Amino acid sequence: MEDLLKGAYDLHIHTAPDVVQRKCGDLELARRLVHRGMAGCAIKNHYFDTAVRAKLLQEQFPQLRVAGGVTLNRSVGGVNPDAVERSAQAGGKLVWFPTLEARSYQQYQHRNEPSADLSRFLSVCDEKGNLLPQALEVLDVATRHQMVVGTGHIGADEGMALVRAAAERGCTVVLTHADNPADCYSIQQQQEAVALGAYVEHSFFTTYHNRTSIEEIARQIRAVGCEHVLLTTDFGQLNSLYSDEGMEEYARVLMTQGFTAKELGIMMRQVPERLLEGMSSAD
Template sequence: MLISLEGAYDLHVHTHPCLFPRLCDDRAAVTAAAQAGLAGMMLKCHHESTVSRARELQREFDNFKVFGGIVLNEYVGGINPQAVEAALKMGAKEVWMPTIDADNHAKAHGSKGKYDVQEGGSTGDGSEIKGVNVLDSEGNINRQTKEVLKLVAEFDVILGTCHLSPDEIYKLVKAAKELGVKKILITHPFFKVPALSVSQLKELVAMGAKAEFGYCTVSPMWHYATVQEVTAALKEIGAENAIIISDAGQRHNPMPHESLRVFAQCLYECGMSKEELRLLMVDNPKALLNL
């Protein structure tokens, strides 16, 4: 059986403009996705809020939803409640914790601002590997992060854990739930950052989070996990507790909608049912977006 993308939402797409090389711009990604039958897409950028980009592009599409959010890298002031509040008031649907500027990312990749084979943005002079952290000197969630979590709860949007360390993610999820955050996505758990285990993921799901598995993790370039390993993890935690996304837009991957299709088809071939895939691509994303 050929898996259909009809009605699917891709909540993690990287497009141009960006300081990393990208396969396509916002319009090209959205146009292709709409033609492929998807119902919506979330634009993500490591260097700026995508809220205004999404809003302007939305005016061109009547039957396709375009969403934006903000990543809390140093380009927006790091863990910056003021930047978050502005983005949310302008329509952001997700607040992502730091990615390429996260302290954990810098330690895993040897520098901020780069991956194993690509650079995009400032990587520093290499003399100090230190990035953004959500913990204070005593190892607790810091004041700025708590302020951000309160805003995420107030606006009832998605919190993405991104490239934080497992310890930070545990503490973040706990604090987020205590402060009233209802929608938490554990960003690409099997990627090099954060590189969570299935048992860790099960604990986080039990705490109230959902897992976000992406094609990019299993792609030929990164291949941090196999499709079989993702399938096993989904069976372990339950499709009701996860979504799948492309995490695509890199020039070494197919177009985002095609990356999502290939990922979904591979999961089906490995044992995920059509009904489970609908949960992962349609129903669960819609619930996260309050649609």
């Protein structure tokens, strides 16, 4: 299993400092990745831009490729093109649409509370399902700076609207943890997304914490093909494994579903490298 981690990436990790306690900080994460022979990572925060943190970590660990970026929750002004522009200027490579403050995510979290007031939370579409002007501006900024766009925790219909608009612009989109019950994409939606040039992310978080079975993950991967899939952990929680441990365990359980070392290499090395190369070309 050590060989499977050699050269692997985890492009979805939550580290300290953060507004909640995390499994480890940036430095400990980097040391662990180097020790396991992994090639790089992306550090994510729901509320703060991680571009500068990633750049500092990259300087201290030149053998790694480290990416950061901005998540468009209320602390950065919501769906805010200016925040994306500044992140890109600081070296940000990724932009995620709203996550914990996405209205659709909050609707799922409060699905048993029909009277809950969710008006303060964020959507990327209007009542008719059309993308808001500022969401289109975010895609324009991301395209100009060759940032990779993650759909975050917005609903699948909203995410597909982003995919279609991004395809018109030549912007790369990743369906963030597409199997998560809070924002899950159907097989048909995933197939349409990859046909338009998007990638599908599957994070070990949903399987490790019993949200989505490994059998369902395998079914979804087979439906679109490994060459369109990015494996990550989405770890950083105190009750989760470390990122390197999570990637190793994810590989192990996917092998029980018939995936080969070559196929895992595509999803853990080749696809993230392809995404990072696209980001690097803007430098």
